[in-house]
Amino acid sequence: MRYTFLTYSRPEDFANVPPEELGQLKGLFGAYIGALKEAGILVATDWLQPVSAATTVSDGGNRIQDGPFAETKETLGGYMTVEVADLDTAISWAKKCPMAKYGAVEIRPTAMEG
C-alpha cells in the first residue's frame, strides 16, 4: 500500500538552530532518504522552501495570493511517498524520519488504489 509522509514543524523552532546543526540535520535527512531508497520503498520525495516562498491559487484560478493556503504554526516542510505492506510498517519507517524528532510526521494512505 502507498503512504505519503507529510513532515510538519514550526519554522520558529529552527530560527535559533546554529548552522552546523542545520547542516547535520540535512545529513540525517540524506541518510534517511538513502535508507528508504535502499529498502526499495521510496516512490517520491521533496523538501520544500519555507511558506514565505508559497503562492496560493484558489477560486477557480481567479484568486492568486502570496503566502500559504492556511496560516498555521506548524508548516509543511516536505513529503516522502513510500510503498509498504501496511500501516505498522509505515509507522516504523516514519518513526525513523528525522522530522519525527524535530516536528511531526503525518502518515496519509493513498486514495488512488482499490
Add this chain to the structure above:
Amino acid sequence: MTVDARMADVMRASYGRLLAILSSRTGDIIVAEDALSDAFAKALIHWPAGMPNNPEAWLLTVARNRLTDLARRNARLDFQAEVVAPEPEEPDGEDFPDERLKLLFVCAHPAIDPRIHTPLMLQTVLGLEAEVIARAFLLPQTTMAKRLVRAKRKIKDAGIAFQIPDPDSIAPRVSAVLEAIYGAFSRDWLGAGALAEEALYLSALLAELLPDDGEVLGLAALISYTLSREEARVQDGRFVPLEDQDPGLWNRDLLLRGQSYLERAQALGGLGRFQIEAAIQAVHADRMHTGVTNWNALLQLHLGLSRLAPTIGATVGYAAAVGKSIGAQEGLDALMRVEAKVRASFAPAEATRAHFLSELGQSQEAAAAYTQAIALTEEPPLRRYLEAKREALAAKLR
C-alpha cells in the same frame, strides 16, 4: 436444546472467531460483518431442517461465498473484468486458525482513537449490537454507531494489518488491549448497562491467547476476583464494602479462577498494575479462610500500586489501607496529599475522608464530606450506602 438456542450459542462462541478470519485478509471489517450476518440469516432458514455437523464451518463457507460474490460484483462495476471465484473450501472445523488476537490488536491500534477501542472490541469480538454498547457508554445509539463505522473505515483505509505486532513494539500494544478490556470492566459496574461479563470473557480469551504475559493474567485474575463478589456487594439495594461482605456469598468458581490466574502471573516473576490489583483482591479473599482482613499486607500492596500507577484511585486506596492498619489520622494525612480540587470531585476520596473524620470524632465535617460524596455518586446502591452513613452521623449529632 432448540435450534434457536443452539444458534445463539454458536453465535456467541463463533462470532469473533469467524469475523476475525473473514476480515483479516482484506482488513475490511464492515464487509466481513455483512457477509457474516448474511450467513447467520441463511442459517436461520436452513438449520431448522437439520443442524450441520460443523455449524462454524458451515457459517464460514457461506460467509466466504458471500465475500466472493461481493468482490466479484465490485470488480465488475470497476473494471468489467472476469473474476474467477475460488472453489468453496472443504468445511474442516478443526483447522480454523484463531485470528482473534490479531483482531484485538487491530481494535486497540494506536492509530485508532482510544475512546473507541473498547466499543470496537465489544462489537467485533463479541458481536454486541451498537445499541447495547451505546447504552453502556451513555451515548445515543446513532452516535455510537457512527463512531464504530468511522473506526472500521479507518482500519481499512489506513491499511492497519491483522497481525501480531513486532517484538519491539508489542508491549505498548498489549497494554492498549488490556486498557480496552479494563474499560469494559470498569464501565458502570453497578448499573444496568454493566459489561463485566463481557470483560471477563475478553480477559479470559486474552489469557488463553497470550498465556505468558503477567499483566494479561493479572487482569483476568482481577476481573475474576471482582466478579466473584457480584452477589455480595449489593444487599437490600445497598452497597456493601468489601471488608463487610459475607464471604458465604462469594462465587467459589470465580474465586478459584482468579487465584489460578494470579498464581500463574506471579510464577512469571514480573510486576505490574493489574497483578498488584489482583493481589489486593486475593488478600481480601483470604478472609474467607482466616476470618480477618490482613490490613498490613494490603498496606504494602496499596503502597506498591500507588508508586507504580500513581492515579487518584490508587492514592485513595492507599490512604484507606493506612487508615485501617495504622490509624484514621494517618489515613487522613495520606489522603490530604491529593490536591483539594481533585479530591473534592472524586466520590471515593470524599467518602474515605468522611469515614476518617467520623472516626476522629469530627462529625460535622464528616457529614459535610458524605454530602459531597453523595452529590458525586450516581449508582443508587452506592448512594444508599453513603446516605445511611450520613444518617448514622446525624443521629449521633442529635
